[in-house]
Amino acid sequence: MIIAAAVIILLGLLAFSARWTWWRSAAPGMKVLCYHKIGVPPAGSRLKELWVSAEKFRSQVKYLLDNGYTTLFFSDLKKLYDAGAPLPEKAVLITFDDGYENNHSVAWPILKELGAKGNIFVVYNTIGKTNLWHNPASEAWVNMATLAQLKEMQDSGVMEYGSHTMNHPHLSALKLEDAAWEMAESKRQLEAAFGREMCAFAYPYGDGAYAPAIREKALAAGYTFDFSFRQGKTPWPWDRAGATIDRLFIRGGDNNWDLALQLKCGASRL
Numbered sequence: 077m078i079i080a081a082a083v084i085i086l087l088g089l090l091a092f093s094a095r096w097t098w099w100r101s102a103a104p105g106m107k108v109l110c111y112h113k114i115g116v117p118p119a120g121s122r123l124k125e126l127w128v129s130a131e132k133f134r135s136q137v138k139y140l141l142d143n144g145y146t147t148l149f150f151s152d153l154k155k156l157y158d159a160g161a162p163l164p165e166k167a168v169l170i171t172f173d174d175g176y177e178n179n180h181s182v183a184w185p186i187l188k189e190l191g192a193k194g195n196i197f198v199v200y201n202t203i204g205k206t207n208l209w210h211n212p213a214s215e216a217w218v219n220m221a222t223l224a225q226l227k228e229m230q231d232s233g234v235m236e237y238g239s240h241t242m243n244h245p246h247l248s249a250l251k252l253e254d255a256a257w258e259m260a261e262s263k264r265q266l267e268a269a270f271g272r273e274m275c276a277f278a279y280p281y282g283d284g285a286y287a288p289a290i291r292e293k294a295l296a297a298g299y300t301f302d303f304s305f306r307q308g309k310t311p312w313p314w315d316r317a318g319a320t321i322d323r324l325f326i327r328g329g330d331n332n333w334d335l336a337l338q339l340k341c342g343a344s345r346l
């Protein structure tokens with residue numbers, strides 16, 4: 077009986093330590109949170125973990141601010157990078173991929189109310205449309221933010237933008253010249269639309285982030301920063317020639333302890 081109970085407790089501890097990897101040591105580097113959609117997933121969504129509820133998002137932003145974190149824009153990071161300045165220990169970037177309408181209707185009011193900054197990687201050709209790159213049979217279409225909504229968020233001083241290509245393709249599946257166009261043309265179009273420099277780029281699906289020929293085109297397009305879809309923190313000062321910047325993925329099922337572990341160790345799960 078006692079042995080059976082001990083085994084059950086041990087298995088429980090192992091399962092707990094696999095789900096929340098408290099045993100990882102602290103990792104230095106940039107803390108870049110990666111969100112997608114904020115709100116309630118539509119019926120039939122197969123990517124529910126990419127949806128974070130409004131309540132959880134508010135609680136996470138509040139956690140950051142209550143724990144002394146400063147939220148940065150891409151342009152703030154660029155100023156530090158250009159100056160060769162250290163990154164404050166309690167600096168964090170909140171990023172959203174794709175540019176969903178719920179970033180405007182749900183996330184923006186929360187950031188504004190709490191006094192935090194956010195950054196969105198926008199897919200230029202789907203502004204005001206839907207997430208057309210998904211097969212609707214596998215992931216429900218939802219509205220993307222309109223240009224007016226994006227401009228309203230920029231004008232509020234709460235949101236900045238980076239590029240996430242023209243059409244959200246798998247860059248490595250394209251001819252290199254077409255992949256280069258997706259990156260350079262979206263920079264041009266977004267800069268014309270928003271009247272600001274786009275210094276940051278994120279690879280759709282993370283695809284191409286580790287293909288030297290594609291990455292070379294991203295940097296040649298004029299982006300200062302390119303962000304991957306890999307879990308973790310990237311050392312600062314950043315070696316731009318070396319590799320892309322990793323991010324900390326916030327999933328729908330994460331709690332604030334996940335957030336704390338991610339910020340400290342670069343991951344909260346196995």
Ligand SMILES: [Zn+2]
Pocket residue numbers: 173174240244280281
């Ligand atoms: Zn994306």
